[in-house]
Amino acid sequence: MTNSGETLVGDSPDPSVGSPIASVKGVELLVDDPVDVRRQKLARIILDSMYQFLGLLDIDGTVIEINKAALAGAGIELQEVVGKPFWEARWWALSEETRQRVKSMVAQAREGRFVRCDIEIYGKSRGTGTIVVDFSLTPIFDDRGEIAFLLPEGRDVSEKIEIEAELTRKNNEVNAALEKLREIDGFKTKFFANVSHDLRTPLTLILGPVNQLLHASDLVCERDQFRLKAIKRNAQALLQQVNDLLDLGRIDAGEMPLVYSCLDVTALLREVAAGFAAAAAERGISLTVPNGEELEVDVDRRKFGRVITNLLANALKFTPDGGRIRCSVSRLSRDRFLVSVQDNGPGVPDKLKSAIFDRYSQGEDQLSAKGSGLGLNIVKELVELHRGTISVLDAPERGAVFQVELPLRAPSGAFVRATDSTGDVSPDVEAGPLRSLEAPHVSGRRGEARILVVEDNPDLRQFLYDVLADDYQVALAENGEAALRVAQEWVPDMVVTDLMMPEMDGERFVRIFREQHTENIPVLVLSARADDALRESLLEDLVQDYVTKPFSPQELRARVRNLVTVKLTADILRKELNSQASDIKELTAGLIASHKSLQDGLMALQISERRWQGFYENTAVGIALLDTDGKIMKANPALQKMLGYQAHDIGGVSLIDLTEESERAKTRRNVMGLLEGRVESYQVKKRYERSDGGFLWANVIASVIPLVDVHAPRIAVIVEDVTAQKAAEDALAKTQTELVRVSRVTTMGELVASIAHEVNQPLSAIVTNSHAALRWIERETPDYEEVVAALHRVHRDAVHAGKVISRIRNFLKDRGLKRGPVNVRDMIDSLVQMLQRALTETATSVDVRIKDPLPALEADQVQLQQVMLNLLVNALDAMRRQKGKGRKIVVAVEADASGGVLFSVSDSGPGIPADKISGIFEPFYSTKEDGLGMGLAISRSIVEGHGGKLWLESCGPQGACFCFTIPATQD
Structure with a gap:
């Protein structure tokens, strides 16, 4: 082989010898080229077409051939390196250490070893810039099995190394962020635990005195007993939430050990269920517990009792009055047992089954009572501490089935008490919310105003009754649907309603109530949602007052009294005016009302003007009023700032003249279209010239204001500054283009590496088997069976290489045009x-x-x-x-x-x-x-x-x- 453009063996400069077929890469192919010469030329074309580093050395490391890509990268010619030691070439001039490393690799390859490494060389910008290459030296054996040549190869992996370094940096950043997140989560858990611990003291000081007062029943009247029991019940509920938070903190910290004891799980289930018997009977719910044989298991009595308690409390919450709850215990195998709690409530939707045991997760609003969403999560955590599982299924008819599966025995090495009857695991469950003293549907002094109270929490509903019943007739309803039924037979003078309720929430109830009752009946919302946007929306459209929980009873009485007084006064005036239509007092009252209405209208107009002026002066959007020539008559401060003018010099400036020159004619046509009535408005994105010579990209909306004065119509223009957005779009487009370019280069590099890898494997196998066949033939007694087997393997690998080439050819083949x-x-x-x-x-x-x-x-x-x-x-x-x-x-x-x-x-x-x-x-x-x-x-x-x-x-x-x-x- 020779360099491109040089005369090869067999070439003839005489035109009479043959005419060229083609010239490729500086190599001329002639019609009458001998086969060997033709192959040499084709090999040179292939060598110079490869963009990676490729060459040929003798066994001493002297350069014989180097492809064009490698020469161009180093900025050298072939004649500068041919016949010289490979390691003295420009590529390795980065340092003496680099030269010695390559020299050492040549020595190793000369011994028949394949050597490879990543190394930095001069390989771009004609030898002035460096790249990192995946460099290797492969020994090439002759037919006798001796090393004849060394094949140096190199692939540019600079970009790959940079990407890997960037990926490593990003991974380090993600890991640091993850550690920070874990630290923050730890702070959150510690905070919950500390707050929960601090809440236990005031709760203890609430429950202690309340219990003392309840025990001294002869000193407390019946009405005060009702109030004390409501305090106790809700303080106990809050204490349970505090305990839940503390338990979760211990679980997260790994400080929740299990104290195993051997006990009868059937008896434990009956004991816990007994605590719910009164509450179930109060609501007519059938609570069935097992009476089967004893089943001794190893569990933590208190923690497993907590599991059963939470499951039964959950079932009681969702089971309707008159429903049923069924508990069961069964042995599954030699080492597992199953506890089931089934109810006939609404069940758990399929989309919630996977998340219902997550922390702070609750059911859908129409199915879930208010709570913290911790009960089932604590059940799951405690079950998993026992090495068990919990699942929820649909009941055969309706409702949900919660199943807990646990091992019968404690893990090997755990200490198990013989029995553990210490500690009461039965819950303190009230029979139900206390009824009011008289428990009326409608109660109060006859002749007084009627108040309809809508609240789903029984205790709060009864408390509101207690606050209002002394002064008004009070009707109670537990949700919006029940309240609508009451209002159909008993029209109230005022409604006090909660927002978050099952079946029908407060906002929907008020909307339907307004449609059914056209009278001016005031509505006061009493909600725990401190949402200013919702509060303003409701006050504007639907209700007259909005009070956030917790609230003062005295404040509630005052607000109710004011609203009722206004409503009753309005009713009296309306009634009087309707019955005395010819009375002079009615005319006087009408005149006064008209005068007041006019004053109110004038005040509203003034307020509207002030609002508009405030908007005009302070909005970030530019606003201008133009004459028929496109000149600015008035512009707000935002537009003055955008265009770089002061208030005193922007008047008379033409927005058409500020428009980019190529767009001015089009702008004039648009303005004429507005003035002639051909278009009502138009919207464009355009560029204005600022007073300082800079440019402003803007979204512009223009519309005509007909007959603003006696002279001519005017044009209103709204200008939005999008200069920064335009710059960001241009930068994004440039970045996307660069990413596409990088992706193409990377993909093509990987494709070439894959081709070399796929073809080298069968070719290496062919060389190895052919050498083996030659050795077996050259023996004194040739081993023809081994020769035949080796030749079969050579044929197999040659076919494989052909298939590789075929696959590559098919991959690169045109897929066809869609004409x-x-x-x-x-x-x-x-x-x-x-x-x-x-x-x-x-x-x-x-x-x-x-x-x-x-x-x-x-x-x-x-x-x-x-x-x-x-x-x-x-x-x-x-x-x-x-x-x-x-x-x-x-x-x-x-x-x-x-x-x-x-x-x-x-x-x-x-x-x-x-x-x-x-x-x-x-x-x-x-x-x-x-x-x-x-x-x-x-x-x-x-x-x-x-x-x-x-x-x-x-x-x-x-x-x-x-x-x-x-x-x-x-x-």
Whole structure:
């Protein structure tokens, strides 16, 4: 082999010897080349076509051949390194250590070893820049099995190493963030535990005195007993929530040990269920517990009792009055047992079954009572501490079945008490919320105003009754549906309602109530939701007052009294006016009312004007009033700031003159369209020139205000500054383009590495088996069976290599064109519109010349657009840095002499340097500093795939012209 362009063995400079078929990579292929010479030339073409480092050394490390890509990277010629030690070449001049390392690798390869490493070399910018390559040396054996040559190979992995380093950095950042998150979660758990611990003391001081007062029943009246029991019940509920938080903190900290004891789980289940018997009987719920045989298991009595307690409390919460709850215990196998709690409530929807045991998770609003969402999570945590599992299933008819499966025995090595009867595990469950003293549906002094109280919490409902019953007739309802039924028979003078309720919430109830009762009945919302937006919305549309829980009874009485007084007064006035229509007092009252209404209207107008002025002065959006010439009559401070003018000098400035020159004519047409009534308004994105010479990108909305005064209509303009958004969009587009380029280069590099890996394996196997076959033949008694077997393996590996090549060929093969009719004019128009921003920024004009008629054209329009887009973008880039000369692109389309269509794209740029013209269609060859060099190569492959041809028609100081043809529709 010789370098590209040199005369090879067998070549003849005499034209009479043979005529060239083609010249590829500087190598001429002749018609009468001998087979060996032809193979040498083809090998040279293949070698120089590979963009990775590839060469050939003798066994002493002397350079015989190096491919063009490696030479170009180092900025050297082949004759500079041929016949010289490989390690003395420019690639390894980075340091003496690098040279010695390569020299050592040559020595190892000479001994028959394959050596490989990542190493930094001079390999880009013609030997002035460095890259990191995956470098290897492979010994090449001759037919006698001796080393004949060394094969150096290298692949640029600089970008891969940079990506891996960036990935490592990102992983470190993620791990640091994860550790920080864990630390914050630990702080949160510790905070909950500390707060919960601190709450236990005040709760103890609440429950202690309350219990003392309840035990001294002879000193407390019946009404005060009702209040004390409500305090006790709700303080116990709060204490349970505090205990839950403390338990979760212990579990998270790993400080919740199990104290195993051997006990009868059936008896434990009966004991816990007994604590719920009174509450179930109060609501008519059938609570069934097992009476079966004893089943001794090893569990923590208190913690497993807590599991059963929470499951029964959950079942009691969701089971309707008159329903049923069934508990059961059964042995599953030699070492497992099962506890089930079944109810006939609404059940658990499928979408919630996977999340219902999560911390702070609750059922849907219509199914769930208010709570912390910790009960089932604590059950799950305690069950898992016992090495068990918990699941929820649909009951056979209706409802839910919670199943807990646990091991019968404690884990090996755990201490188990013989029995543990200490500690009461039965819950302190009240029979139900206390009824009021008289427990009326409607109660209070006759003749007083009627108050309808709607509240789902029984204790709070009874408390509201207790607060209001002394002064009003009070009706109670547990949700919106019940309240609507009460209001149909008993129309209230006022409604006090909660918002968050099952069945029908408060907001929906009030809306339906307003539709059914047109009277001016005031509504007071009493809610725990401190939501200012909701409060303002309700006060504006539906209700008259909104009180947030907790509240003062005295404040509630005062608010109710004020609303009821206003309502009753309005009712009296309405009644009197209707019954005395001719009385002078009614006329006087009407006049006073009209005068007051006028005053209110004037005040409302003044308030509206002040609001508008405040908006006009303080909004971030620019607002202007223009005359018919487009001159500013008035502009708000925001627009003054956007355009860089003061209030005293912006008047009379023309927004049309501030518009970019290329858009002024269009702006004038739009303004005339508004004034002539052809359009009501228009919206555009445009660029204005600021007073300081800068530019403002803005979204502009203009509309006409007819007959503002006696002279002429006016134009209202709204201007939104999108300069920063425009800059961000441009930066994003640039980043996306760069990412696409990086992705292409990386993908192609990996493809070449994969091809080399796939082909090298069967080729190495072929060499090994062929050498073995030769050794067996050369023996004194040839082993023909082994020779035949080796040759079979050679054949197998050769077939495998062929299949690899076939797969690669199929992968790279064109998948076929999606031909269809192409409207050439529409296609070019859409491309020009696509590039309009770039054309405007570079002040480039486009002249489209389509010479009709054109033959019918069927082609893959997407691919054809890609070709045109590549040529237009290349033309734009060529003229981008050109100064002192107009930028112009001419796109011409006409019928081709061969019956097809001829396209041409010419520019007024500096042209292409003469020394670069020959390589512009080659892959990865670019005349741009940051170009990938694939645009023209891909374009040529697309055109040739259509049966056409792409070429450079002309090139000079006046610009470049590219042409291509596409055959017309074939019959």
